[in-house]
Amino acid sequence: MDTAIVVEHLVKRYRDVVAVDGVSFTVRRGEIFGLLGPNGAGKTTTLEVLEGLRAPDAGRVEVAGIDVRRHPRQVKARIGVQLQDAGFFGRLTVRETIGLFASFAARPRPVEALMEELSLQDKAGTQVRHLSGGQRQRLSIACALVGDPEIVFLDEPTTGLDPQARRALWDVIWAIRAQGRTVVLTTHYMEEAQALCDRVGIMDHGRLLALGTPMELIERLLPEARVYVRPIDEAPAGAGGGDVAPPMVDRLRALPGVTRVDQTGDGHLVLLTAQPESLLQQLAGEAHEGRLRYSSLRVERGTLEDVFLHLTGRRLRD
Numbered sequence: 001m002d003t004a005i006v007v008e009h010l011v012k013r014y015r016d017v018v019a020v021d022g023v024s025f026t027v028r029r030g031e032i033f034g035l036l037g038p039n040g041a042g043k044t045t046t047l048e049v050l051e052g053l054r055a056p057d058a059g060r061v062e063v064a065g066i067d068v069r070r071h072p073r074q075v076k077a078r079i080g081v082q083l084q085d086a087g088f089f090g091r092l093t094v095r096e097t098i099g100l101f102a103s104f105a106a107r108p109r110p111v112e113a114l115m116e117e118l119s120l121q122d123k124a125g126t127q128v129r130h131l132s133g134g135q136r137q138r139l140s141i142a143c144a145l146v147g148d149p150e151i152v153f154l155d156e157p158t159t160g161l162d163p164q165a166r167r168a169l170w171d172v173i174w175a176i177r178a179q180g181r182t183v184v185l186t187t188h189y190m191e192e193a194q195a196l197c198d199r200v201g202i203m204d205h206g207r208l209l210a211l212g213t214p215m216e217l218i219e220r221l222l223p224e225a226r227v228y229v230r231p232i233d234e235a236p237a238g239a240g241g242g243d244v245a246p247p248m249v250d251r252l253r254a255l256p257g258v259t260r261v262d263q264t265g266d267g268h269l270v271l272l273t274a275q276p277e278s279l280l281q282q283l284a285g286e287a288h289e290g291r292l293r294y295s296s297l298r299v300e301r302g303t304l305e306d307v308f309l310h311l312t313g314r315r316l317r318d
């Protein structure tokens with residue numbers, strides 16, 4: 001079976017707030033799936049339904065092939081859920097905390113191995129209240145892994161961490177995938193989702209706006225790429241300031257697939273095109289024929305942040 005989770009037409013209301021409004025998606029086994037969106041989009045509520053913590057108002061949810069509404073306890077035996085650190089006792093040590101969670105599991109993994117996996121062995125005897133933010137997050141992930149789950153749920157695992165601790169946590173999450181587990185996480189950092197997740201679902205106001213790999217979404221929704229060219233030896237005598245001679249701009253604008261040419265303040269030309277690969281070949285051909293000389297050439301695509309802006313008309317963190 002290649003599917004870890006199936007969600008069909010999921011609806012969850014809190015009185016008059018529709019927190020999740022008809023969401024459908026599947027998560028494949030062994031992938032890192034990210035639910036992205038701003039605060040209040042419905043990510044946590046969706047996760048809580050998948051974890052069997054909240055009953056949906058409508059829709060079908062299957063986790064590890066089990067209907068969550070009918071058999072929430074069977075689902076709980078197959079998943080690992082990262083608790084926010086409010087769930088820890090500050091005076092217990094790291095080893096004692098993981099040991100406590102191990103005592104709840106039917107087939108616990110060895111505590112020492114988990115501490116090593118999460119780089120917590122040096123903190124084994126440290127009380128939880130003395131850990132840094134990144135160490136606490138790693139501890140909560142160790143506790144989520146203690147029951148040897150097939151599917152691991154992480155709700156905003158990197159929120160509040162500095163960039164270095166975030167990067168360290170990405171390595172942890174990739175290592176969890178390498179063990180063959182499925183990871184479902186939420187984040188409101190689009191660049192994190194782009195770097196970390198195999199596939200993402202973008203949520204806003206309880207709805208799923210887009211679903212796919214980060215690159216698929218970027219290519220589908222933002223087809224135009226920017227090709228940066230920095231020509232050399234093309235400024236006409238006396239034209240100063242690194243200006244590019246108009247004939248060059250005209251020639252580039254005439255290349256097949258180029259929809260626009262802009263000029264940056266530092267002597268680059270920016271070519272907009274939906275066919276960056278063939279344009280790169282054209283430019284290389286021009287250079288080979290001696291009609292164009294350039295000192296740098298690079299392609300930039302949009303980001304998931306731009307995808308969100310395209311879909312909603314606003315930035316994620318306005």
Ligand SMILES: Nc1ncnc2c1ncn2[C@@H]1O[C@H](COP(=O)(O)OP(=O)(O)OP(=O)(O)O)[C@@H](O)[C@H]1O
Pocket residue numbers: 014017018019037038039040041042043044045046188
């Ligand atoms: N227990 C609750 N009772 C009432 N309303 C709630 C409850 N939990 C969430 N909501 C509301 O449901 C909507 C979705 O919230 P949810 O926490 O699922 O979003 P989120 O995308 O996870 O946001 P965040 O990133 O802030 O956690 C919001 O409007 C929120 O105010």
